Amino acid sequence: MKALLARPLVRAALAQGGALGLVLLVWGAGWKQGLPALLVLHSGLAILLSAWLGLPRWWWPIQALCLPGALALLRLELPSWVYLLVFLLLLLIYWNAGSDRVPLYLSSQAAWGAVAQLLPAGPIAFVDLGCGLGGLLGFLAKQRPEARFCGVESAPLPLLVSWLRLRGRSNCQVRRADLWQVELAEFGVVYCFLSPAPMAELWRKARAELRPGALFISNSFAVPGVSPDFTVEVEGRQRLLVWRV
Ligand SMILES: C[S@@+](CC[C@H](N)C(=O)[O-])C[C@H]1O[C@@H](n2cnc3c(N)ncnc32)[C@H](O)[C@@H]1O
Structure with a gap:
């Protein structure tokens, strides 16, 4: 468990999931606001949880924009295979970004x-x-x-x-x-x-x-x-x- 939590990707996913869970709780408890307000709340919570889980600061804007970005992409109504293709391409290039935390960039x-x-x-x-x-x-x-x-x-x-x-x-x-x-x-x-x-x-x-x-x-x-x-x-x-x- 400790080894799993040492991985930034796992902590980032936990922060996203936690923020979503809290927003749903607040909504269920009667805070029936429109989507923009819920998204702002989610972004704020995602940042707070990221900080609490020890993710470096450069993760925070990524965490804040994750859900709004995903919803904006959904509005484009792209066929689902496009997402699979982009995911596979990124995986084949950035194979070591998740495990070793080493992406691809090049010596000048x-x-x-x-x-x-x-x-x-x-x-x-x-x-x-x-x-x-x-x-x-x-x-x-x-x-x-x-x-x-x-x-x-x-x-x-x-x-x-x-x-x-x-x-x-x-x-x-x-x-x-x-x-x-x-x-x-x-x-x-x-x-x-x-x-x-x-x-x-x-x-x-x-x-x-x-x-x-x-x-x-x-x-x-x-x-x-x-x-x-x-x-x-x-x-x-x-x-x-x-x-x-
Ligand atoms: C920042 S790039 C540098 C590329 C090249 N050395 C250069 O200087 O232009 C780092 C490379 O290390 C690779 N890499 C990271 N972890 C690795 C591992 N455990 N075994 C083999 N390659 C790895 C990545 O896939 C990536 O291509």
Whole structure:
């Protein structure tokens, strides 16, 4: 139960359900207002319950707009298969958003260049944990033909795009795998661009498995309580945090 409640999606669903239940209770008790007033009440309650359940603030507007948004969509009278299709597409792309709390967004091309500058000379082995659409890997594999590049991805659509994009590159491989199952000892450079959620656990894994001297590079997300050895500012909103293990 505790593990279930640790998941933000579960808490978000509870807040929505709880708010709806309370609105129905108030309505049943005689507060027979029109739909707009009921929706305002529901949004307010959804925010309060979200705060009480410890959801971060950025969830609050989503929670407030969830029911009004759903009702507005219903008014469009779209065929039901459209919802199923959109749901499946989102699921195939954002496969890890619910479990690992890591959605898909991409390293900028400026970040690709900054990572290339950090790579040691020689035939190194590099892994992008959660390689998304494979853009960084393709760029690096072209620049460094003597090195070996590996992408790990578990979301079906990004995995397919990476595989199609990189299949002609002999020094680059894309693995369909959960990043937590990948043995890191074989790599001299580990790159990730994930989210704040997995960083503490990923650092523990990197420390346990990486060989001394290996580089651990995180785009934008810090490891709680562990300062990077150095930081590379990248044009735009990304920056590279670098640890030498
Ligand atoms: C923010 S994207 C970064 C994509 C790419 N590395 C880049 O920098 O452009 C994070 C990727 O990690 C993937 N991911 C998240 N959790 C994962 C897991 N447990 N195993 C494999 N891939 C995962 C997501 O599907 C997503 O494609």
